[in-house]
Amino acid sequence: MYKSKITGLGKYVPERIVKNDDLTEFMDTNDAWIRERTGIEERRWVSDGDGNTTATMAAEASKIAIERAGLTPKDIDMIVFATLSPDYYFPGSGVLLQEQLGCDTIPALDVRNQCSGFVYALTTADQFIKTGMYKNILVVGSEVQSTGLDKSTRGRGIAVIFGDGAGAVVLSRSDDDSEILSNHIHSEGKYAMELSNPAPGCLNPPRKLAEDWNKEDLTYFPYMNGNFVFKHAVTRFPEAIMEGLNANNLTPQDIDMLIPHQANLRISQFVQKRLGMKDEQIFNNIQRYGNTTAASIPIALTEAWEQGKIKRGDLVVLAAFGSGFTWGSNIIRF
Numbered sequence: 001m002y003k004s005k006i007t008g009l010g011k012y013v014p015e016r017i018v019k020n021d022d023l024t025e026f027m028d029t030n031d032a033w034i035r036e037r038t039g040i041e042e043r044r045w046v047s048d049g050d051g052n053t054t055a056t057m058a059a060e061a062s063k064i065a066i067e068r069a070g071l072t073p074k075d076i077d078m079i080v081f082a083t084l085s086p087d088y089y090f091p092g093s094g095v096l097l098q099e100q101l102g103c104d105t106i107p108a109l110d111v112r113n114q115c116s117g118f119v120y121a122l123t124t125a126d127q128f129i130k131t132g133m134y135k136n137i138l139v140v141g142s143e144v145q146s147t148g149l150d151k152s153t154r155g156r157g158i159a160v161i162f163g164d165g166a167g168a169v170v171l172s173r174s175d176d177d178s179e180i181l182s183n184h185i186h187s188e189g190k191y192a193m194e195l196s197n198p199a200p201g202c203l204n205p206p207r208k209l210a211e212d213w214n215k216e217d218l219t220y221f222p223y224m225n226g227n228f229v230f231k232h233a234v235t236r237f238p239e240a241i242m243e244g245l246n247a248n249n250l251t252p253q254d255i256d257m258l259i260p261h262q263a264n265l266r267i268s269q270f271v272q273k274r275l276g277m278k279d280e281q282i283f284n285n286i287q288r289y290g291n292t293t294a295a296s297i298p299i300a301l302t303e304a305w306e307q308g309k310i311k312r313g314d315l316v317v318l319a320a321f322g323s324g325f326t327w328g329s330n331i332i333r334f
Contacts (some may be wrong), residue, residue, distance in 0.1 A: 004129035005178035006334065007136075008069025008170035011302040012060035013044040013163075013289060014052050018146075023160060028153040034160050039265020043163030043290030045146035053087050055096035057166035058142035061298070062101060066138065069170035073101040076170070077134035079108040080125045082117030082141045082294035084323070085148065086110070089200065097140065114195075115261050115322020116185070117141055117294030118167075122318070122330050123183035125171045135173045141294035142166035148197075150221040158222050161264075163290030167298025178312060178333055184243045185328035191232070194225040195323040233263060236327040237271045241319050244331040250315065252277050256334075257310050261320035262286035262296040271319075283309060293322070310334055 019042045020031035034040055046052040058081065066073060081094035094108030113120040118141040125137040143166070149159040171180075199219040200206045209220060237260065245251060252275040260268050265286050272282050283304040292299060297318050304310050314334045321327040 001130050002132055003174035003179040004126050004171050005174035005176075005180070006169050006332065007172040008065040008067070008071070009168070009298070009302040009305050010061040010064025010068065011165065011167045011299045012057050012064070013165040013299070014046045014050060014057070016045050016047045016050070017042050018045045020160070026151050027156045027159065029156050029160060037266070038161055039284075039286055040161065040290050041287045044165055046144055046164050052144065052164070054083050054085050054142045054144045054166075055087050055093045055100060057144070057164070058093065058097050058140045058168065059100040061142070061166040061168040062097065062138055062140060065168040065170050069136070069172065071136060071170065073103045075136050076101070076103050076106060076138045078106050078125070078128060078137045079103070080111060080121040080137060080139045081108065082111040082113065082121040083143055084112065084114045084117070084293055085143045085145050089206070093142065113322070113324065113326045115263060115293050115296070116320040116324065116326040116328055118297040119183075119318055119320045119328040119330055120185055120326070122169070122171065122180070123185055123328065126180045126183060129171060129173055137171045138168060139171055139298075140166065140168045141296070141298045143293045143295045145293065148222070150218070155221055157226060158224055161291045163292045165289055165292040165295045165299050167295050167302055169298055169301070181331040181333055182244055182247050183328065183330050184240055184247070185326070186240070187324050187326045189324065191325045192323075194228050195223070195325070197222045230264070230267065232325060233267050233321045234270045234274070236321045236325070237267065237319055238274045240321070240327050240329040241271070241275065241317055244317065244329040248331055250331070254315055255281050255317050256314035257304055258282045258317045258319065259297055259301050259304060260284075261322065262289065262300060263291055263321065
């Protein structure tokens with residue numbers, strides 16, 4: 001069995017900054033209400049005509065990650081693309097990214113595990129490298145969520161949370177002590193509808209929207225049972241982290257940097273307190289980007305590395321919880 005390690009990181013976010021006070025132009029909300037419940041101060045949203053799509057933003061982040069890995073797109077053997085907001089109903093955004101980067105005719109796999117998407121994608125890529133099938137895999141999380149939100153007062157509970165952006169890492173065969181030590185992923189489908197976007201889908205196809213659109217049909221907008229999700233998240237986050245640590249005979253005090261999915265600052269703070277971790281052991285940037293779903297972990301991981309908060313040899317833990325319900329962790333010796 002081979003080992004795999006992260007050799008390059010990159011991120012991209014749209015230029016448009018949407019502050020909490022900006023949201024008051026089209027919904028009944030305020031800065032204090034949003035900060036208190038989520039910790040978010042601003043987020044990035046795409047603008048009409050700026051050329052940003054899920055795939056194009058992924059391409060920008062990927063170019064940076066590939067260059068930092070000392071590679072070219074021709075060196076990439078596979079793409080694993082995590083998103084809940086693909087450019088099209090089909091095909092997936094992975095093949096669009098392959099074309100935009102100019103990669104060879106490599107496989108492009110799309111992962112649809114929403115907020116846990118990057119953890120699942122990294123886990124998948126790790127297995128392909130460990131078995132020797134591929135040497136360099138591009139793992140991406142990218143989202144354009146702002147165009148699918150109900151930005152009225154009716155939808156404010158969700159619309160204020162989500163942002164757009166992309167993050168990418170290159171996972172390569174390791175020939176030193178840097179490696180992904182273990183991965184731990186789970187799901188519990190009985191709670192699938194507690195955090196969901198039912199339409200479009202086979203039960204609510206696009207034809208229904210075209211032929212008989214009802215403005216009160218909320219199935220075409222994201223739905224979240226906030227309190228229910230919060231209660232499960234603060235349970236599953238520590239579970240996933242401790243599962244990974246226990247598998248490697250480690251403790252929370254051994255963690256140099258925890259990168260949690262940026263779902264809610266209150267969740268991250270709860271997890272930090274539950275595990276008895278210091279402020280310098282955990283990285284949060286939801287304050288500036290909001291919840292970018294599958295992109296949140298690679299954006300935060302890249303930013304923490306760029307700021308010098310992660311260096312080679314550090315123990316880095318990635319953890320996520322989200323729609324599905326799905327959750328998991330990656331334990332990494334960076």
